[in-house]
Amino acid sequence: MRIDVHAHYWTDDYLDLVAKLGKTDTGTQRGIGAGGGAELDERLRLMDRAGVGMQVLSAAPQLPYGSGPQQAQAVARFVNDQYAELVSSYHDRFRAFAATPMPYVDESIAEMSRALDELGMVGVVMNTTVLGQALVDPSFEPVFAELDRRGAVLYLHPAGNSACTPLIKDFSLTWMVGAPLEDTISAMQLITRGIPSRYPKIKIINSHLGGALPMLLQRADDQYAWEYPPTPEAPSVAARRMWYDTVGHGHVPALRCAVESFGADRLVLGTDFPYEAGDVFVRAIDYISASGIPADQAEAILERNAMDLLGVGSGG
Numbered sequence: 001m002r003i004d005v006h007a008h009y010w011t012d013d014y015l016d017l018v019a020k021l022g023k024t025d026t027g028t029q030r031g032i033g034a035g036g037g038a039e040l041d042e043r044l045r046l047m048d049r050a051g052v053g054m055q056v057l058s059a060a061p062q063l064p065y066g067s068g069p070q071q072a073q074a075v076a077r078f079v080n081d082q083y084a085e086l087v088s089s090y091h092d093r094f095r096a097f098a099a100t101p102m103p104y105v106d107e108s109i110a111e112m113s114r115a116l117d118e119l120g121m122v123g124v125v126m127n128t129t130v131l132g133q134a135l136v137d138p139s140f141e142p143v144f145a146e147l148d149r150r151g152a153v154l155y156l157h158p159a160g161n162s163a164c165t166p167l168i169k170d171f172s173l174t175w176m177v178g179a180p181l182e183d184t185i186s187a188m189q190l191i192t193r194g195i196p197s198r199y200p201k202i203k204i205i206n207s208h209l210g211g212a213l214p215m216l217l218q219r220a221d222d223q224y225a226w227e228y229p230p231t232p233e234a235p236s237v238a239a240r241r242m243w244y245d246t247v248g249h250g251h252v253p254a255l256r257c258a259v260e261s262f263g264a265d266r267l268v269l270g271t272d273f274p275y276e277a278g279d280v281f282v283r284a285i286d287y288i289s290a291s292g293i294p295a296d297q298a299e300a301i302l303e304r305n306a307m308d309l310l311g312v313g314s315g316g
Helices: 012-021 038-050 069-089 105-117 139-149 174-192 213-227 235-239 252-262 278-289 295-310
Strands: 003-008 052-057 092-100 121-129 155-159 204-205 242-243
Touching: 003 295, 012 069, 012 278, 038 278, 052 069, 052 121, 052 204, 069 092, 069 105, 069 242, 092 105, 092 242, 105 139, 139 295, 174 213, 213 252, 252 278, 278 295
Parallel strands: 003 052, 052 092, 092 121, 121 155, 155 204, 204 242
Antiparallel strands: none
């Protein structure tokens, strides 16, 4: 079964709540196909057209971060309950990643536990930064420890913050350039701070083929020993402890670079719906088979890898 791990879903009610937490870009997220009702019906028709059996839904980057622990936790509970209800109604078509009220560690661990143990979520979603703070900040170590204890899936998505640089934001490059840079920076921070090796049971999925990471592994291997000597292992080794979704906007050279850099067994299908919709959504799936990589590798990327990683299959 084809499982799309990079699929956005939110309702206007939820966007109203995250706006109250301080999110300023919710207006651009409304009416784009990410919600329920007629939008959900259209999503299902498109999935059928593209041969996608299931999507794993997430609210990133519109996550319930900030504005006090009680408020953030209440919004996280709201969206996770929404997702649980939707998955219950469409159990053969959807699963979900749980939102957490970061940067509040105790509340995040509590909501993670509720979502995974009681609501049946298949993993946790976080942005690549939390209100501009790196995920590898020492204050977040208890969250990684809990994810590791559980052997949980952690799906990472750019925050849409232009990598905290005006050189991106002021030139309207937040999503064209900033998002894959966020992926790249986050993945390299995880690598240099030893998260994949210190917490080996966490199944980390990075978005967008890992950004520029596939092209940087040899450079990182050559330079990490003098630029950041505490790095516990070669970046190319650490990178292959993680997974990467295939959102590459149909660009075959990027996909082939990721396959050669990480291995086909480290890639899982992603579409970025509804930002890639209609024919572009279909292309996000079809370009994998049309890329010229061996058929068994394409089949693993399209179906087997995500099924194994998430423990979800035709009978799941």
